[in-house]
Amino acid sequence: TGKCVLAGNWTNDLGSNMTIIMNSKCNFSGSYSTAVSETPEKIEKSPLRGSQNYRNLTQPVFGFTVNWTFTDSVTVFTGQCFVDETGKEVLKTMWLLRSHADSIKDDWTATRVGTNVFTRQPSQKE
Numbered sequence: 001t002g003k004c005v006l007a008g009n010w011t012n013d014l015g016s017n018m019t020i021i022m023n024s025k026c027n028f029s030g031s032y033s034t035a036v037s038e039t040p041e042k043i044e045k046s047p048l049r050g051s052q053n054y055r056n057l058t059q060p061v062f063g064f065t066v067n068w069t070f071t072d073s074v075t076v077f078t079g080q081c082f083v084d085e086t087g088k089e090v091l092k093t094m095w096l097l098r099s100h101a102d103s104i105k106d107d108w109t110a111t112r113v114g115t116n117v118f119t120r121q122p123s124q125k126e
């Protein structure tokens with residue numbers, strides 16, 4: 001199995017882009033530019049912070065949080081970095097999007113779940 005590295009630029013099936021910078025062997029930060037938004041707010045970058053597992057770094061598992069800058073919501077992603085049969089790196093993730101609820105009575109409807117696949121964002125030189 002090849003080595004899948006989290007650092008760098010990724011794009012997901014929604015067309016959103018993210019950049020990951022490894023701060024230490026296992027912790028990272030970066031920024032996320034969403035392609036979707038429920039508000040007409042100008043889309044800005046949102047910060048992300050996360051970690052990957054300590055030992056087996058060939059196809060690491062990870063988790064990270066995106067703190068959306070333009071709505072009161074956060075998304076937590078968790079998944080694994082794989083090298084697929086064609087040798088391409090891919091991030092298979094599941095996410096929870098937690099939106100701000102005005103009242104505890106609305107708590108039941110404030111969390112959405114889904115899946116996202118990220119592939120390498122073609123760098124300009126290609």
Ligand SMILES: O=C1C=CC(=NNc2ccccc2C(=O)O)C=C1
Pocket residue numbers: 012014016033034035036037038039068070071073075095097116
């Ligand atoms: O105002 C908002 C609030 C939440 C958003 N979530 N985006 C996501 C949530 C889950 C997975 C992927 C994305 C994405 O933007 O790629 C986007 C805009």
